[in-house]
Amino acid sequence: MSKKYIVFSPITRLSGLLSADVVLDEGTIIEAYASSTMFRGFEYIMRNRHVTDAVYMTQRVCGICSIAHGAAASYLLDKIFENEIPDNAQYLRNIMFGSDFLQNHIRHFYLFSLPILSGCRINLLFTGRT
Amino acid sequence: MKRDQFQKLCRDTLKGNDFSFSQAVLPEVKKYLKKENKEKLPVIWLETNDSGDNNIAFMNTTYPYLDRVFEDIIDLWYSNTFMAAQGINALDILEKTAEKYAHEYTLVVEGAVPLKYNGLFNVLGYSKDYIIAAKNAVRWFGKHAKYVVAIGTCASFGGPTAARPNITGSVSVSEILDRAVINVSGCPVNPEWFVGTLAHLLMYGMPELDNLGRPALFYGFTVHRHCQRRSYFDNNNFAQEIGDSECMFSLGCSGPRTGADCPYRMWINHVSWPVKVNTPCIGCTNKDFPDGSSPFFTPLPKKSGSKKEDSGKEQDS
């Protein structure tokens, strides 16, 4: 039967760039490819840097979930230096991480998902104005 | 409001934490648009190689809040992050906007532009027949824009994206455009610097730029100059470890060579800034960030990548 190849690009309302290629067979998706069409090579950028820079540098991986990367880097440092961190420091980290999680979800829901859920007629936006 | 009144408000060191600058922006813009019978600023926003942190920081704008900026200051026609349209509809809007507002729209570029492999490290969108590489898009839309604003340090100077070894061959926006680019640097940018710049463009046109192409309104003084710990510095009282209340020059603070108004503008609704929360400034608005500031916890004279002429700001006393 006839197969249909659909390119959906760009997918908007997210942090970064995303596109999807889908193969349809009689209305059923049989293959799907998602491509994030940007590459910076952060794994390479992180090499040959002072290890304590990791906390700040890794936060530049992603704007919306920066604390997650920063927190992972600071746990790594604790391991390397065999740090015993005080309870309060741990609470503080958890609060920061929790707040980041919250802002992430709130942003995602209200700014990125809601336009679709509200059924707004997106393709008329421009023609309506001109 | 007269141009110089507005600029004074932007620069005023005392006005940072009482919101008077940001609260003034919206009413002024509204008054201006009504009086001059003008339209809002048409904006095309392209996201290239960065972490998306600048649009996140922009969402944190308060007085005017994000919805007010969209309603009353700018007409954001294309933005990968904010627009409702997707796929081919989105690209359609991009094309029509560029046609309708040719030489009128403001191009905002967020992120550095990779040049290697024909720019394929950053593709804004594609179909079976074409690929829109950021490199070509920024060049084309940059040519037909009235103003080009580079938001964030990646777009302004290359930033973390172009940090060594820079395997994507990323460069700043100004490097691939043969025209004036307003560099609103910062990693991420402070929303007030950006919204203030947009308001200035709308009402008074091009703002005065410093030697790195940044609006002098916001980057004119070093962080060090107005830092709350400055008296410790002047008296040679330096922090021994993170968490001490003295000057953090000893812990790698880049404040003395970084132009920004963080100490009084502060961040996230004017709540705090790095030195206030016990972490040294890492010089994120600088031309050579991050390599010039690293290792971040090594004192300035001993930093490996620091070159004085790259910082754009002479060490002030």
Ligand code: SF4
């Ligand atoms: S070196 Fe840093 S902490 Fe010390 S006074 Fe200057 S900006 Fe403030």
